[in-house]
Amino acid sequence: MAKIVAKISDFLRLEASAGILLMAAAVLALIANNTFFDVYYGALLSTPVVVQVGALEIAKPLLLWINDGLMSVFFFLVGLEIKREIVEGELSTFDKAALPVFAAIGGMAAPALIYASFNWGNPETIEGWAIPAATDIAFALGFLALVAARAPASLKILLLAVAIIDDLGAILIIAVFYTADLSMTALGLAFMGIAALVTLNRMGVKRITPYALIGALIWVCVLKSGVHATLAGVVTALTIPMRGRDKDSQSPLHRLEHGLHPWIAFMVLPLFAFANAGLSFDGLTPAALLAPVPLGIALGLFIGKPLGVLTMAALAVRTGLARLPADMSWTQLAGVAWLTGVGFTMSLFIGGLAFDTPELLNEVRLGVLAGSLASAAAGCLVLWRANEGGSSAKTYASPV
Numbered sequence: 001m002a003k004i005v006a007k008i009s010d011f012l013r014l015e016a017s018a019g020i021l022l023m024a025a026a027v028l029a030l031i032a033n034n035t036f037f038d039v040y041y042g043a044l045l046s047t048p049v050v051v052q053v054g055a056l057e058i059a060k061p062l063l064l065w066i067n068d069g070l071m072s073v074f075f076f077l078v079g080l081e082i083k084r085e086i087v088e089g090e091l092s093t094f095d096k097a098a099l100p101v102f103a104a105i106g107g108m109a110a111p112a113l114i115y116a117s118f119n120w121g122n123p124e125t126i127e128g129w130a131i132p133a134a135t136d137i138a139f140a141l142g143f144l145a146l147v148a149a150r151a152p153a154s155l156k157i158l159l160l161a162v163a164i165i166d167d168l169g170a171i172l173i174i175a176v177f178y179t180a181d182l183s184m185t186a187l188g189l190a191f192m193g194i195a196a197l198v199t200l201n202r203m204g205v206k207r208i209t210p211y212a213l214i215g216a217l218i219w220v221c222v223l224k225s226g227v228h229a230t231l232a233g234v235v236t237a238l239t240i241p242m243r244g245r246d247k248d249s250q251s252p253l254h255r256l257e258h259g260l261h262p263w264i265a266f267m268v269l270p271l272f273a274f275a276n277a278g279l280s281f282d283g284l285t286p287a288a289l290l291a292p293v294p295l296g297i298a299l300g301l302f303i304g305k306p307l308g309v310l311t312m313a314a315l316a317v318r319t320g321l322a323r324l325p326a327d328m329s330w331t332q333l334a335g336v337a338w339l340t341g342v343g344f345t346m347s348l349f350i351g352g353l354a355f356d357t358p359e360l361l362n363e364v365r366l367g368v369l370a371g372s373l374a375s376a377a378a379g380c381l382v383l384w385r386a387n388e389g390g391s392s393a394k395t396y397a398s399p400v
Contacts, residue, residue: 018265019142022344025273026369033278045275058223066275067352070268072219072233077264078167079237080257087242090161098322099313100161106312107162107340108133108169111304115296125293128354130177131364132300132371134170134346137163138269139376140339147380151332151387154325159336162309170346171234178353179227186225190232193218197239206245208252211236228353269345276348279365289370293360297347297367302374305341310334335383341375343368 032041045063052058060068091097111132119125140159144151193214200210215236223229244251289295313333316322324333351364 017142018138018269021266021270022136022138022142022273025270026277026344029274029276029278030281032274034281038280041278056220058220063275066271067349068223068229071272071349072230073260074233074264074268074272075171075230076215076233076237077257077260078164078171079234080240080253080260081164082168082234083238083240083242084253084257085161085164090157091165095323097161098316099324100158100165102312102316102322103158103309103337104162104165104169106308106310107135107305107337108166108308110308110311111300111341114300114304118292118296118299122292125360128293128297128351128360128364130170130173131347131351131354131368132297132304132341132343133166133173134343134350135163135166135305135340136342136344136346136372137167138265139342139344139372143339143342143376143380144336144383147384147387151383152325152327154328155332155336158325158328158333159339162336162340166340167346170350171231174228174350174353175231178350182226183224186221187227190218190221190225190227193221194235194239197236201239201241204241206241206252208240208256211240211252272345272349276352277344277365277369279369280362284366288363289366291363293363294367294370297343297351297364298371298374301341301343301347301368301371302378305343305375306334306337306378309337309340313337329386331382331386335379335386338375338379338382341379342372343375344372347372 029041032038045061047062048059049062049065050057050059085091089096090100112129115132116126116129119128137160140163141156144156144159196214197211197218200214205211215232218236219229219232222232240253240256242251242253289298310333313322313324317324324330347368348364351361351368355361355364
């Protein structure tokens with residue numbers, strides 16, 4: 001028994017393990033939705049769940065509790081990571097942030113333009129333009145760890161920084177473009193809650209409980225306001241104190257980040273993948289990938305992501321606005337650029353906001369899975385070749 005527990009502990013410590021669980025959850029969803037389990041799979045996700053306190057009632061199917069509730073906790077963790085990186089991490093100075101910021105901007109713009117080029121003039125499908133613009137941190141880091149264990153630390157740091165900036169861009173896109181009709185009363189109450197959190201921060205309150213309770217109330221208000229509820233997690237995270245009671249104590253932000261990470265990686269994201277990756281093969285032919293939605297998503301991830309990341313990174317380096325780390329080659333950067341095309345979690349999430357018909361959602365799943373798998377394969381191959389060849393930054397010139 002002790003050996004089994006030790007093996008499980010070793011697995012959970014692997015960087016690639018979160019990506020492996022995500023992949024397993026996605027495969028399980030594909031099996032469940034394409035076998036005799038499909039009836040049970042659909043029934044499970046549509047199970048009504050009601051939470052009521054007095055006159056306040058929140059009634060949603062289980063699928064939406066996962067997408068609006070559990071994913072709010074994921075976005076809370078993303079908010080913590082963004083704040084940490086901006087205050088004291090790789091985005092804290094212009095010198096550190098320049099390369100990943102330019103790379104991420106290119107990596108968001110190019111996929112969106114590719115998708116839009118295939119869906120321009122169709123008001124029903126153009127709403128999905130942001131689907132291929134995001135990167136799945138868990139999958140991307142997992143693949144990097146699998147094929148480039150000896151790669152320089154700067155490579156992992158760059159990938160993480162680009163993915164975090166991508167997440168920040170996705171958060172802004174959700175707030176601006178995927179907001180329903182607003183309830184100003186609920187939104188006003190949410191802003192009052194945010195003001196209370198800022199006051200707690202300014203007063204030097206370090207206990208996590210008050211922030212959690214007010215954050216939960218903000219989530220309810222945002223849910224009722226028409227703005228997507230996951231944004232409540234981000235806003236709450238940005239008010240969590242970065243400093244502890246004294247110089248020797250761990251800050252609330254770091255405690256929450258370290259405490260939540262395993263729950264997000266090994267429970268929340270796999271549950272989301274299981275609930276949302278169930279591509280139906282019923283009537284599906286190879287030609288289905290050529291439809292505007294899946295083709296725009298797949299090419300946006302597979303071509304748009306690496307093209308945008310590499311082009312903007314090269315322009316930034318050539319103009320002197322950024323510099324390539326001395327221990328990183330352009331070949332390694334190309335591999336990382338392709339790994340940013342593994343959209344999966346965030347792409348599926350945005351797809352669920354953009355479309356609400358089963359047919360279009362199935363096309364989203366097809367495009368996301370195809371583009372993410374192709375990007376993962378290309379990125380892993382390039383990084384493996386770079387690692388095997390022992391390439392260095394001195395060996396390669398800028399690609400532009």
